[in-house]
Amino acid sequence: xxxxxxxxxxxxxxxxxxxxxxxxxxxxxxxxxxFMPRTKQRPSSDKKNLKIIEVGEIDIFPYDRPDSKExxxxxxxxxxxxxxxVTAKVKNxxxxxxxxxxxxxxxxxxxxxxxxxKEETGTPLVLTIHSTEYDRSGWLYPxxxxxxxxxxxxxxxxxxxxxxxxxxxxIVDKYxxxxxxxxxxxxxxxxxxxxxxxxxxxxxxxxxxxxGAEFFLNAAGKVLxxxxxxxxxxxxxxxxxxxxxxxxxxxxxxxxxxxxxRMTEDEVKHIYGISxxxxxxxxxxxxxxxxxxxxxxxxxxxxxxxxxxxEAFKNCLRVDFWDVDEMANKIISLLRYDPLHRTLAEEGxxxxxxxxxxxxxxxxxxxxxxxx
Amino acid sequence: MTSVCMYFEVHQxxxxxxxxxxxxxxxNDPYNHYFDEKLNKEIFEKVARKCYIxxxxxxxxxxxxxxxxxxxxxxxxxxxxxxxxxxLPEVIDxxxxxxxxxAVDLIEETYFHSLSSLYDDLSEFEDQVKMHxxxxxxIFNYEPKVFRNTEAIFDNRIAGKVAEMGYKGIxxxxxxxxxxxxxxxxxxxxxxxxxxxxxRNYTLSDDVGFRFSAKGWKGYPLTAxxxxxxxxxxxxxxxxxxxxxxxxxxxxxxxxxIFDFLSHLPGKVLNQKYLDFVTVSEAVERxxxxxxxxxxxxxxxxxxxxxVSTWLGNDMQLACFNELKNIGxxxxxxxxxxxxxxxxxxxTSDHLYYVSTKGLxxxxxxxxxxxxxxxxxxxxxxxxxxxxxKQKLK
Numbered sequence: 001x002x003x004x005x006x007x008x009x010x011x012x013x014x015x016x017x018x019x020x021x022x023x024x025x026x027x028x029x030x031x032x033x034x035f036m037p038r039t040k041q042r043p044s045s046d047k048k049n050l051k052i053i054e055v056g057e058i059d060i061f062p063y064d065r066p067d068s069k070e071x072x073x074x075x076x077x078x079x080x081x082x083x084x085x086v087t088a089k090v091k092n093x094x095x096x097x098x099x100x101x102x103x104x105x106x107x108x109x110x111x112x113x114x115x116x117x118k119e120e121t122g123t124p125l126v127l128t129i130h131s132t133e134y135d136r137s138g139w140l141y142p143x144x145x146x147x148x149x150x151x152x153x154x155x156x157x158x159x160x161x162x163x164x165x166x167x168x169x170x171i172v173d174k175y176x177x178x179x180x181x182x183x184x185x186x187x188x189x190x191x192x193x194x195x196x197x198x199x200x201x202x203x204x205x206x207x208x209x210x211x212g213a214e215f216f217l218n219a220a221g222k223v224l225x226x227x228x229x230x231x232x233x234x235x236x237x238x239x240x241x242x243x244x245x246x247x248x249x250x251x252x253x254x255x256x257x258x259x260x261x262r263m264t265e266d267e268v269k270h271i272y273g274i275s276x277x278x279x280x281x282x283x284x285x286x287x288x289x290x291x292x293x294x295x296x297x298x299x300x301x302x303x304x305x306x307x308x309x310x311e312a313f314k315n316c317l318r319v320d321f322w323d324v325d326e327m328a329n330k331i332i333s334l335l336r337y338d339p340l341h342r343t344l345a346e347e348g349x350x351x352x353x354x355x356x357x358x359x360x361x362x363x364x365x366x367x368x369x370x371x372x
Numbered sequence: 373m374t375s376v377c378m379y380f381e382v383h384q385x386x387x388x389x390x391x392x393x394x395x396x397x398x399x400n401d402p403y404n405h406y407f408d409e410k411l412n413k414e415i416f417e418k419v420a421r422k423c424y425i426x427x428x429x430x431x432x433x434x435x436x437x438x439x440x441x442x443x444x445x446x447x448x449x450x451x452x453x454x455x456x457x458x459x460l461p462e463v464i465d466x467x468x469x470x471x472x473x474x475a476v477d478l479i480e481e482t483y484f485h486s487l488s489s490l491y492d493d494l495s496e497f498e499d500q501v502k503m504h505x506x507x508x509x510x511i512f513n514y515e516p517k518v519f520r521n522t523e524a525i526f527d528n529r530i531a532g533k534v535a536e537m538g539y540k541g542i543x544x545x546x547x548x549x550x551x552x553x554x555x556x557x558x559x560x561x562x563x564x565x566x567x568x569x570x571x572r573n574y575t576l577s578d579d580v581g582f583r584f585s586a587k588g589w590k591g592y593p594l595t596a597x598x599x600x601x602x603x604x605x606x607x608x609x610x611x612x613x614x615x616x617x618x619x620x621x622x623x624x625x626x627x628x629x630i631f632d633f634l635s636h637l638p639g640k641v642l643n644q645k646y647l648d649f650v651t652v653s654e655a656v657e658r659x660x661x662x663x664x665x666x667x668x669x670x671x672x673x674x675x676x677x678x679x680v681s682t683w684l685g686n687d688m689q690l691a692c693f694n695e696l697k698n699i700g701x702x703x704x705x706x707x708x709x710x711x712x713x714x715x716x717x718x719x720t721s722d723h724l725y726y727v728s729t730k731g732l733x734x735x736x737x738x739x740x741x742x743x744x745x746x747x748x749x750x751x752x753x754x755x756x757x758x759x760x761x762k763q764k765l766k
Binding site: 222226314315316317318325328329330332333336337338339340343344 | 392393394686687688729746752755756
């Protein structure tokens, strides 16, 4: 398997997914070699079936799209270099230890390696799409360069796993891929402990156009007119941070909104645990594992209607990301109506038990079996 | 002789407007603000076109064709009649036509199709039954003899009250919960009161209501011949086939062949030597109760549970129900007659039905009937409206 990030280094759902999937596959007696760029954090595996192999000397950048123009060039170069190194390493390993049954890649970052290995060694290629360029750009200015890479990878893959039906539709409609070759496997979660709840409404995610934090702030303004005691937390960092802070100041709500910046794993767990409401107002969200994380911590969740999560999960509230009135209506209702909060929290935790990495591994194995 | 007793529930709720927390306390006229006139009109006219008008016409023809030997019963809710009067008075005319044949009986219930039978104090229940009684009298010049509570909700207390009000019969679900090994194809009496109980044969009723078009069902496709054959094998005095009227043309679309089935049914039944049709009033006149039933906890015909958990099964539903009761008490204390009708329209059981979180099979049925994006949206909307009404009382 070729990945890009892996805990403890983690910027998004890609790391969470690779972690859960590789560990559950290993538990099912599959032998997994997980390749990733070298990081300062040194991920390790305590399972004998799972080998984490770090490649090269490069520092990886947060997630999959650089935030600033200056590092952009270096970033693309690093991705290319990483893919070449992985290809060489895999070919080497095949020479020594024999063939792999499947090569499994994740998103555009690792596609080049997958394509090269498939073409040079005939190993079947499975590709998981966690997000497309359309999602990351919020459908505003998608970059053709990324789209071309994605296009080539999707066409050459033997099978594609999409994290939602929403994403499957994008792959079919925008990339013209045959739907029969795409399987949908919804994400999962390792539950997070619940804590003493406070009147906190939480947003958590990269502060980019894709995640819709500005709609969260607009809703916050409306909520505060009616429930002035509420606190809002904007967790995460990203290129829109200065703009969002300005927005809060201009709205006159900066005393009720806390911008945390990047948080550690423990801080993230803590904030999930004590929040009363989680809002995921993404403009485009292939899945949205954070929603599962919040719900596992007993925090009722309001999610964008089009998010992959919303199609898979029953016990949540849904809104159009631009409909800040309805978002505020739902936030206030959750703060005011105890029975609503309680029922959503309880039923949500019950439903979350269905979203296990074990199930994801089973479904992924089915896809492997179709190509081997 | 075994009698076939067919009875149809005809009901439409007044669905609610989108009402957010920001609407609470705004100066507005509750009736026009709470109910979604446009949606309600649209749904009513659609169902009238697909079900009420064609089914009424078909049944009228069948009654005439078989010289009144084909006999049926209806319960028409007050909200349904209000819809007719507002949008399609010709639907009432067509029910009047049917009633004039003498082969059609009418059943009493609460005007608002409410859960008032579950309030601690039954005076509101009694008021709503009387309202229904007056409505039927006004339109049909008739006084029903048999009572059917909202979704067949029934317990000893309700049966006692209904008997006390002078009704000869009451309808509920023929569930094993109250019958154990006994057959639903007889009349029974409650342990505590003198009234005959008609029990729905849920297997045969749901064969038409739920399973008619289910391709995976072993009875598929259901023909009138096959169905009458099953009925003729029933032991007992009476086979009670009670279902939503919307089964015909709405839940089961025309394309499923439901109207063909219905049009062949009376002839096939009447061809059998030992089968005939009765209305609910005739059933309680003709047959005696053969045993007692004891129902301390309320049952109903809804969902797999056959109890009241469909409406009062989770904390959100209980919160709304309690709020609704409290508001009613305040309205009556303050003498705000202007809010009474609105409050009562909010009592229609459907509003709580939309808030049910029951999963799996039942959940699909719930989703089919709901205009909300799930029970949580249903709760928020309904609770916001109740909060607004409460503020109007201050």
